[in-house]
Amino acid sequence: MWVLLIKISFGLGVATLGTLVGLQEYAAAKIKQDQERIRVLAAMHLKDFLNDQKIVGENSFFVRSEHARDAGPFLNARIPWVEGNSAPDRNKGEFTKGLSDVESSFKSWKDMWLEHAGELNYSRFNLAWMGQLESFDYWEIEKNSPAADLFSKNPSIPGYLYGHPLPDFISFERLAKIRLMKGVAEKQVLAALRETRQLAKMLYTTEHLPGLIVAHAILGLERRAYEYALQQHLLKQSEWEVLPESTCKRANRILLASATYFSLFTEPDILRTALTNEHKNLGVCAGLREGMTIAIMARPLLEPHVPLERDFRVQYRSRDEVVTKASTLCRLTNIRALWGEKPSIARWIAQEDNVPENIQNEMGGYKLMPFVRKAIGMIVIQAATSEKPLQRYEKPLE
Numbered sequence: 001m002w003v004l005l006i007k008i009s010f011g012l013g014v015a016t017l018g019t020l021v022g023l024q025e026y027a028a029a030k031i032k033q034d035q036e037r038i039r040v041l042a043a044m045h046l047k048d049f050l051n052d053q054k055i056v057g058e059n060s061f062f063v064r065s066e067h068a069r070d071a072g073p074f075l076n077a078r079i080p081w082v083e084g085n086s087a088p089d090r091n092k093g094e095f096t097k098g099l100s101d102v103e104s105s106f107k108s109w110k111d112m113w114l115e116h117a118g119e120l121n122y123s124r125f126n127l128a129w130m131g132q133l134e135s136f137d138y139w140e141i142e143k144n145s146p147a148a149d150l151f152s153k154n155p156s157i158p159g160y161l162y163g164h165p166l167p168d169f170i171s172f173e174r175l176a177k178i179r180l181m182k183g184v185a186e187k188q189v190l191a192a193l194r195e196t197r198q199l200a201k202m203l204y205t206t207e208h209l210p211g212l213i214v215a216h217a218i219l220g221l222e223r224r225a226y227e228y229a230l231q232q233h234l235l236k237q238s239e240w241e242v243l244p245e246s247t248c249k250r251a252n253r254i255l256l257a258s259a260t261y262f263s264l265f266t267e268p269d270i271l272r273t274a275l276t277n278e279h280k281n282l283g284v285c286a287g288l289r290e291g292m293t294i295a296i297m298a299r300p301l302l303e304p305h306v307p308l309e310r311d312f313r314v315q316y317r318s319r320d321e322v323v324t325k326a327s328t329l330c331r332l333t334n335i336r337a338l339w340g341e342k343p344s345i346a347r348w349i350a351q352e353d354n355v356p357e358n359i360q361n362e363m364g365g366y367k368l369m370p371f372v373r374k375a376i377g378m379i380v381i382q383a384a385t386s387e388k389p390l391q392r393y394e395k396p397l398e
Contacts, residue, residue, distance in 0.1 A: 015086065031382040038265040041390035048393045049257055052250040053279035061201060061243060062251050062281045064138070064329060071136035071202050076145040078129070080168040083146070088168040095172045098124040099178075114228045127179050130195040138205035140250055141167055142333040151334050161293060161338070169214040169270040172203060176218045180225040189229040193240050196222050205286040207331060212255055219248055249397050251283050257387035258287020263385045264295060264302070268318035276325040288323070291357035292335055294384040295319060301377030306370045312377075 056062045079166035081089040090099040102120065109116050143149055146165040176196045183192025186348045196218055223242045229235035260266070261274040275284060294315070302312040323339055326332065332339075 007190070007220075031378050034382055034385070035265045038260065038263065038387050038390065040268060040387065041387055041393075042261055042266045042270050042274070045237065045257075045390055045393040046274060049254070049274055050262070050277060050279065051255050053277065053281055053284070056247055056251045056254060056283070057279045057281045059243065059247055061197075062204070062247075062283065064205070064280065064282055067137040069135060069137045070140045070143075071133060071138065072140040073133070073134065074129075075202075076141065076167075080171065081146045081165045082168050083165040084208070090168065090171055093168070093171070095126055095129050096128055096175065097188075099171055099174050102174070102178070104204070106177065108147050111224075113177055114181060114184055114225060117184040120178065120181060120185070122182045124177070127175070127182060127326075130175075130179055130199055131191075133195065133198040133202055135276070135289070136202065139202040139211075140331065140333060141206050141208065141211075147334070161296065166208065166210060167206075169203065169210045172199060173214050173217050173221070175199070176221050180221060184225065184229065184232070184234065187234055189235045190227065190239055193222055194225060196225075204282055206284070207333075209255070209286050209290050212283060212286045216248060216252055219243055228259055237341060247396050251281065253389070253392055254281060254282035255287055256392070258284045259290035259294070260385060260389045261388070262288055262291025262319065264298070264312065264315045264319075264323065264381050265385060271318055271322060275322050280329045285326070285332065288326055288330060289332060289335055292323065292332070292339055294381065296335070296338055297384070298377040298380045299375040301380065304370075305385055309370055309391065310374050310378075312374075 075095070078092040078093060080090050080096055082088050090096040101124070105116070105119075106113060142151065150165065176199055179196055179199075180189075180192050183189040200215040200218040200222070203211045203218070206212070218243075223245070226240055226242050227237070230237060258275065261271060266274075275288065299316065303316050305311055305313060320339075323332070323336065327336075
């Protein structure tokens with residue numbers, strides 16, 4: 001009888017193991033095509049990616065300053081912040097007062113906003129602070145800020161990644177428009193161009209993707225205002241130089257492609273060459289932050305290992321190396337500390353009170369199971385990794 005029970009138990013154990021391994025291999029097969037495509041594209045376009053870094057790195061706008069004057073203490077307490085999907089109250093920010101009142105006007109003006117420069121009452125807006133930005137070299141949003149407050153209270157992976165407040169970056173695009181319009185209305189375009197360029201620079205140094213995207217948008221507004229001022233004879237061509245459009249497009253490609261190069265689908269040698277070379281520009285930092293966020297989310301699932309499980313330890317070790325070397329270029333505030341945390345799903349579950357409900361529902365104890373965790377982790381990586389940034393290298397710069 002006991003022999004029969006042992007045989008049955010053994011058989012059930014083998015069957016269960018086979019099911020778990022099968023689930024892991026099903027997930028691996030499901031992502032294989034995407035994984036291979038990204039791996040091929042990363043290798044194919046590595047030379048183009050490095051060339052972009054070289055060209056962009058020759059322009060001081062996109063390069064980290066040797067000085068260390070932080071605009072955070074000046075800006076962070078005077079602007080609205082956004083947490084989750086909440087809408088910002090722009091009238092509460094000292095530097096953004098009046099913005100909510102002109103939203104409908106900008107929507108109706110569309111691309112013709114400069115033509116309406118004479119219609120705004122500029123005394124309603126606080127724009128004087130932009131002239132003070134020239135005193136700063138970068139903007140740290142994770143110190144002396146709501147983000148810093150959250151991290152000091154809850155320095156945990158789920159609590160921070162899912163609850164990380166950010167500045168209302170969109171408001172700076174609106175403010176840049178208003179400042180340029182004021183320059184046109186008062187025939188003081190050069191000062192407006194200088195101040196909005198420095199505003200874009202501060203946004204570009206935040207190391208956060210939304211900030212850099214808005215910085216690129218402001219550079220586009222600057223170009224539009226420059227061309228309009230020339231047409232209206234408000235400025236001489238020799239008085240100002242916009243950043244080369246092709247360089248801006250290369251910088252944007254770097255920003256988006258860096259996160260894909262950091263993904264676990266990229267071979268370690270390609271990864272090191274792409275992200276630890278001598279060409280330094282700030283777009284890589286924001287891309288690294290995005291890539292690190294995705295890898296951190298999956299790390300408790302993918303890095304622990306038992307026999308027969310797929311092994312991702314080499315991938316994470318190579319990314320540890322990249323994060324360490326990036327310290328010469330990037331601050332990676334707070335997320336560097338989260339990256340160094342020992343991966344533990346048990347800790348995530350214990351901290352689930354700090355995580356939104358929709359995420360909690362996906363954090364049951366089944367994730368602790370070997371093989372199952374690998375299946376879930378691989379699907380997380382697949383869902384969060386896009387090949388589109390690399391596909392952009394297949395088209396010429398327009």
